[in-house]
Amino acid sequence: MCALRSSVLIAATALLTGLSIHTQADWYASFSTEYQPEAQSGHYAYKPLLQYTEGNFGTYLEYVYVPRNGLDNGKNLTWQVEYKWKLSESSSLKLVHEFDRTIDTNTESAELTPKFYTSFDNGLKAGFELEIDYYLDGDFEIREIEIEPTIKWSQSLGEGKLNLELEAPTMRLYSNDDSIKDFEFEEVLPIIGYDHPLSKNLTLHTLLELPYDLQEDDFDTIITIGLGVTF
Numbered sequence: 001m002c003a004l005r006s007s008v009l010i011a012a013t014a015l016l017t018g019l020s021i022h023t024q025a026d027w028y029a030s031f032s033t034e035y036q037p038e039a040q041s042g043h044y045a046y047k048p049l050l051q052y053t054e055g056n057f058g059t060y061l062e063y064v065y066v067p068r069n070g071l072d073n074g075k076n077l078t079w080q081v082e083y084k085w086k087l088s089e090s091s092s093l094k095l096v097h098e099f100d101r102t103i104d105t106n107t108e109s110a111e112l113t114p115k116f117y118t119s120f121d122n123g124l125k126a127g128f129e130l131e132i133d134y135y136l137d138g139d140f141e142i143r144e145i146e147i148e149p150t151i152k153w154s155q156s157l158g159e160g161k162l163n164l165e166l167e168a169p170t171m172r173l174y175s176n177d178d179s180i181k182d183f184e185f186e187e188v189l190p191i192i193g194y195d196h197p198l199s200k201n202l203t204l205h206t207l208l209e210l211p212y213d214l215q216e217d218d219f220d221t222i223i224t225i226g227l228g229v230t231f
Contacts (some may be wrong), residue, residue, distance in 0.1 A: 025054040032205065032226025045074075047226070056084040075103035091118045110135035123154040145174040146186070160196035167191075169214060188212045201230045 027050070034045040044067065051060035059081045066074030082096040094115040101108050112134060117127035129148040136143060148171075153164045167189040174182050193207045209222040 025052065026230055027052055028060075028228060028230050030205070030226050030228035032224050035223045036220065037223075038220050056086075058082050058084075073104070077101045077103060090120070091116070107137055108135070109133065109137075117150075117152075125152040125154075126150070141176065142174070143176050144172065147171050147173055157194070158196075160194055163191075163193035163195070165189075165191040165193075185214045187214060198227075203228045203230075 029051070030047075030049045032047045032049070034047060036043055036045075046065045047062055049060055049062040051058065053059075059079070062078045062080075064074070064076040064078070068074065078098060078100050080096060080098045082094055084092055084094040086092050094117075096113040096115060097110070098113070099108070099110045110133075111131055113129055113131045115127065115129045117125050119125045127150060129150060131144075131146045131148065132142060133144040134140060134142050148167045149169070151166045151168075155162050167187070169185045170187040170189065172180070172182065172184050172186055189209065189211045191207065191209050193205070196204045196206075198204055205224070205226045205228055207222075207224040207226075209220075209224075211220045211222070212218070213220070
């Protein structure tokens, strides 16, 4: 029964591909390494990714492998599908559906995230993302809803592009777990990224994430370096 429900879930996700129009299509592949110095185990994560975009439609498949000393290695597979609508000259809505399978524990989960953004001058964009966790191991039920107010800024710098992002603060609006409070601030997340083109189709990506857990009063550091190719 769980396998059947999972198949239905994947099929419903795939229906979003019907919204795509016939425009220029692009394939993109990348391999990145993530490093978390403060992690108790599994400091490194390796992430191959394959992405396809056509017009306002996009989808990608990502595999995450986390080797851990003396523990079971972490393995996760993510399939994401998204579609973007232009609401006005400066505003847009993007609907993102993500399906995750944790291979180690043989568990499945899914979330639906509407993303509303308004663009301003000089590469500035502001909005919010509403993350809705609604599926876990064959059970369709809204488990948690979070809102992420976000500001993004991009600007050319040297031969590449500098990308700054601030999610502040992430707030849990609802949880079906009675032991967890609703309407509670969770995290502030600054992100600094730089994309440096190495050739026409090859790009070096660097990313620094500095999440601050408001509940635990604790900072973390996540450093990601990757190579991406468009073909």
